[in-house]
Amino acid sequence: MNLTEALRRKLDSIGNLSEAAIAALESLPLRISDVGRGIEVASDGHVTTDCCLLLEGYMHRQKILRDGGRQILAVHFPGDIPDLQSLHVPTMDHSLVATTACRITFIPHDALKHLAHRNPTLSDILWRDSLIDAAIFRTWIAMMGRKPAVDHLAHFFCEAFVRMAAVGLTDGNSCHLPLTQEFLADALGISTVHTNRSLQELRDAGLVRFDGRRLTIPDWARLREKADFDPTYLHLRRRRDFDPDQPLRT
Amino acid sequence: MNLTEALRRKLDSIGNLSEAAIAALESLPLRISDVGRGIEVASDGHVTTDCCLLLEGYMHRQKILRDGGRQILAVHFPGDIPDLQSLHVPTMDHSLVATTACRITFIPHDALKHLAHRNPTLSDILWRDSLIDAAIFRTWIAMMGRKPAVDHLAHFFCEAFVRMAAVGLTDGNSCHLPLTQEFLADALGISTVHTNRSLQELRDAGLVRFDGRRLTIPDWARLREKADFDPTYLHLRRRRDFDPDQPLRT
């Protein structure tokens, strides 16, 4: 997926982006790079000078605590700018990691700032994107604080699916989602053993099929119910595409 | 506290705000309002047309789940703009509530947007503020996922104290913090009973004194250690004021 395609899909899913803005983004001095699985593209505590646009593959953000524990904070799909916050908060308070091998593009902060200052519409939509990022964090907090592991896991799958659907990365009722159970555990804040058992519970209930690479949702309505999932917090446009009764159109 | 004072302290703590920008903010059409304890200033699911600047008192943001559970997402102090995100995401995905009686000022979105478009410096600092809001969410996620209740509680107190210190609302090693144990429980995602016992543990260890109104930290170094607290994520300027060895200067 190239820059135009990835960004168009992404920004189009959350706001109204003009062709002029797209063109402006493409005029930026870009540096495309392929990074291997597990590589830290931005490290906790370091100061950054570029944002990163994900073109292909999967990335995630994480914090490693002093006792060695890992907490996954976010999962990112092509089209995302996972460390957009670094534009105005250049010191990283977490790390950005390539979950799988992936292709990314670096965008220098100063160039992006310059562009944003000349193009308030673009600035607004990027700001909005960073605010939706925060809305997802809030929902995760609520899930971690007030839901049992199985429901939380169900919610995680709902969110991943809807977000991927929003950028056209789903295929019917399934999508590519190469995450290990250890990864899911660190995202939900539970143990790998308990993750395994929660997965089985969802699987046995016929709500989800997941083999570490591909997620399939045989019964959206029931999964949504189990997870108490309400996509409002993703603040997507074209909400009708994600109507619970018609969630699988792409 | 008036508008100039509250905002100056707040924005000054996180970035470099020009006098021109302050003046511009003061020129906005403002509507000051007093709201009683427990009032919902902005409600989950509703569409807003104004942001809210907190002048006096305490506010918080929360999500009520379908099963009735409540998750506190953030606590706000004077100078904060608790629903700044509504500027570009006007549909609320949570509620903004007056924790205590408080005095607030409404700022119309369109006026603020207009101002931001004409004053990129102001826009950037507000954007930055909303990104720090998100950084706090990330830290809460890590605490909820990977820390036992006592440590999490200790961390909550550290964060509250440092944030209040940053806007000059602390007094030596203590500050006003009128929160019930039920509130703390809903913020940490634990039960009130367990909150009570965790509080006792901190108290008995001599790390914290807290009576529901006032927080006192007799031994900052040890509390910080217990909480594994690192203020980097608050992205404050003048970090020296919050050096662990000298945390109590105001």
Add this chain to the structure above:
DNA sequence: CGCATCGTTGATGGGGATCAATAGCTGTGG
């Protein structure tokens, strides 16, 4: 002074952590 809110304590149970071991899977090199 009566009621409501809030804090405290004890008892019991459960969701999930931890420990430990087995089995499957993937890639890599000989």
Add this chain to the structure above:
DNA sequence: CCACAGCTATTGATCCCCATCAACGATGCG
């Protein structure tokens, strides 16, 4: 093409942190 190494998934057993239930003080306010 096989053998091995390393990672990932799965399962069972045990334990503990924290939830829940229930009751009793304390505090404050009209």
